[in-house]
Amino acid sequence: MWQGRRWVGVAGAAAVAATLCLGGFGLAPAADAGTQVLDWNVTGSVDVGGMYTFGDRNSSKFNDYRDMDNGFLGELYLKGEKKDSPYYFELGAKNPTRDDQSYEGAFGRYGLFNLELEWDGVRHVLGEDAGTIFQLNGSAFSLPPPPLRTTIQQIFTGTGGQPSPTSAAGRANISGTINGLLRPVELGFNTNVGTLGFKLTPTEALRFDLEYSNRRNEGYRAQSATMASSVVAELAIPLDQTTHEAKFGAEYAKQNYALRFNYTASIFENNFQSYRWDNPVSTTGTQARGEFSAAPDNMAQTFALTGRAALPWWRTNVSGAFSYTTLRQDETFNTNVAAGLPGATNADNAGMTSPDAKSNLVAGNILLTSRPINSVTATARYRFFEYENDTPMHAFTNRVAQNGNVTAGTFTTNAERYTRQNAGLDIVWRPNRQVSVKGGYEYEYWHRGDFDGKDFGTAENIAKVAVDLTPVNWFLGRVSYTYGIRNLGEGYGIDPLAGNGVGFYKFNYADRVRNRVDTLFQFSRWETFTPSFNFSYANDNFNNSAYGLTDDTNYSAGVSLSWTPLKWLTLSADYTYENHDYTQVIRGGANANAFKTRSNDQFNILSVGAIMDVIPKKLDLNLSYGVTFGYTDINSGNLYAGCVGAACAFGYPTVQNVQQAARAVARYHLTEKLSLRGGFAYERFSERNFARDPMAPFMGYFDTSTAGSQSVWLGATTPSYETYTIAAFLRYEL
């Protein structure tokens, strides 16, 4: 996959090299900055160089989002302005030949129009050590043909004289079979985005915008399929998705009013409608194959109207926005019952073969802000948002629970919908230049329809106060406090969910008391030393929830320092500590089995840097080091004594990772326009993650349950890495 667009990169590399030659030889420097090319004054820079990494680099973490392959690196940025004319152009390229290459170009006339073209790639690496026993043909994952296929089934099911899959011999049998058939599989995809934009400002007041973008995801990612209860086949599914987005905007703006219209259409196309796979657990009969749906093609359109006006009273401004969005999806249903079963159909009970899914989003916003006296600003706002679900309900008789196993019954879709309304009033009082006090009140009301089969509302009253202090012009202090009380409406009922007992509410609508404090202090008393400090605390207490999420608390503290002790030396340091707690009670099927879980995240993040002008205008040095310690602890324990077997709760091992990056870059100016840059980077990443570390194509030795011993995984992990990278560049500045 990564090789797919090399030709584009090669062309880009040639352009960079050609430009370097162009800039380096024969073109006369302009009187001011830049180089004369025909009638154009061209400024910019060209970088040509390369990199080499050594060390243990075979980790998805190291390669994610960036192309760290050894070899050529290049950058180009050119800006040209025509002499005695308002026309200009811009050209840019970064890292041609690489998966994260990008290009941009623009042409325009100052004050009249701008035409832009961009192309940008980003690499997503999801796994470097995945393997599979499946053979991919289109969107179908198949097992090797018979007789091996039959043998696989017998080994996985303990039939045909094979030992039981849960026995040691059986597990060894499965392990040997899987490992014998295993082949490496690519797990990652590239996202490439091309954008074409045009802006036109024919008059001071009038502006038009037009933009088209094409976003393409191509590659492979992991997705699991269920073969039987808790028996999983993890597959590297191919991705070939394109999103087209077109935008149009028209605006008329004067000093006292403005009106803007926007239209956006986004069309998502997936070249795969579904994925099918052979079932190793049962390679014959009705359970032989399974199928799951891919993300369906869909379309969204948004019409938006935004306006503002200055009114002639009390320095009053009014602004408003209205938008109407339609979401549509009508992808043909997959076959409901696994192929070969009697009654296989892709229609619902009314004969519909596609969902005709329609949702409409209506958003309206109006805001009035006024300064009746110079020291007071009042702002009133109202917002309305509706997610309207017009999808017809569909009913299906029976469903495939696992491959070939039919669960009898009628299964009917829901049409969840909601509205959200916010109304608020803020008053800001500035008695003098040194103090600003803001007080506000907001009311938020949600109405949900068909959530948990109920129609109900939640109402929240929120009070806010904020104080900004600038007693002297070198100090800024900001403190804000928010208090909110949310109540679930009576429409929800006394016994919220059948079977869950009183006191279980989902956190997004449960009764809640919210407290939040944010502070920031910035000092600029000393020109060479600028410290700032911040602290935040937030607590959501779901005070009437006996089960589910009951408390969400987090706090953080940070400091940022910049110090220039010498004219040629600047030092900086940033440190942040964060702590986040989620407390929840899980009923465990019965009150006696209830257990409490506390998920705690802690982060220590530090970055320091130094910039040195070792020889002024000749040699400078840039040093940086960053480290992040991340911890996640999940502690669990039963609320009552006497738990038995699977009802007993225990803590999970800590998820812990450490990322470090130390970088040093030296730049030496050979001439005024030519410079040499060399750098070294050390990166280290290590992680312990109980969920991901043990992953292997066969995990029967880790998970000895019947289900676990039959699952087939890709086995992708996130290995640690430790790398050393050197890079060097020659830069020419036009």
Added chain:
Amino acid sequence: MESRVSPQPQGRRAAHMALAWTLVGALGILVVASLALTSPVEAAAPKITGATYVGSDTCKGCHAEVAEKMERSLHGKLLGTKLSKGALQVQGCEGCHGAGSKHMENPADPAGNFRFGKKSPLIAADQNDMCLQCHARGKQILWAGSAHEARDVTCVTCHTVHGPASAKNQLKLVKQERYDSRSQLLDAVEYDLCGQCHQVKAMQFQRSSHMPMTARGEGGKMTCGSCHNPHGTTTEKLIDAVSINESCTTCHAAKRGPFLWEHAPVLENCLNCHQAHGSNLQSLLKVQAPRLCQQCHTNSGHNYRPYSPPGLSPPSTRYYNRSCVNCHSAIHGSNHPSGVDLTR
């Protein structure tokens, strides 16, 4: 059996539409009313009483260095040049700093012209009004009453006016240049700028699971402005879209739906499960599954068990890899007739 049911009463929808259109109508009336009022409105930018215009060339006489810098910026191309449009742009320097005659008479008098920044005698709103004479449009159309406006953030807190700074949007360079591991210059201007006040949010991008943020230098493709519009929006947290979900599905359109089988919290807010700025867990999840899922699913079916580590209790496929999503792989919604449990 009958399978098609109208999901909600038509009357209610009609009422909502009526409400929405009423809002539009009200806005329209206000705009029209404003248009009809020809007298200068009180919200206009401040003026220097009694001063007259002297022309930008006069300013250059003393401020040559500033003028030279400015010529290379977009402001320099458009203000006080032959490309100027309308009455204000023609004024050049004085379009922002006010008519200059009093400043000429006594340059030391702070009341003689308008200055910007921390030491300006103008309050933040008045400073901003000068910029908004031209810029109360486009991304800035909803500045009045926005979160940053209410906290007295000025335009010049983030932007430079006279000279080019960042490649786009004339942003201030608040930290010195940084390089990535390939020794290429990082485009961290926006990140550093926002991080001055939102330090914790900025540092969250240094977590293990993160988006391709430009400032991290890992082929960075995103900036704060990819999701937020600091100049004011109609959505909370200054999200530059009608809703948080709409912002997310700009890139993640595969998860947009609508689906045959929906997952209710997904419809409401992606942030019910994900932390956009960074996480210690895979896929930017807020809490490790199965505990994340168990914040809502605690009893019915099989989902209430503790799923303890191997060796302590019967092991389970829900303990490792993607946990619940190992089976419920269509967690954002399914289009399969058998997808009621989001397994297909």
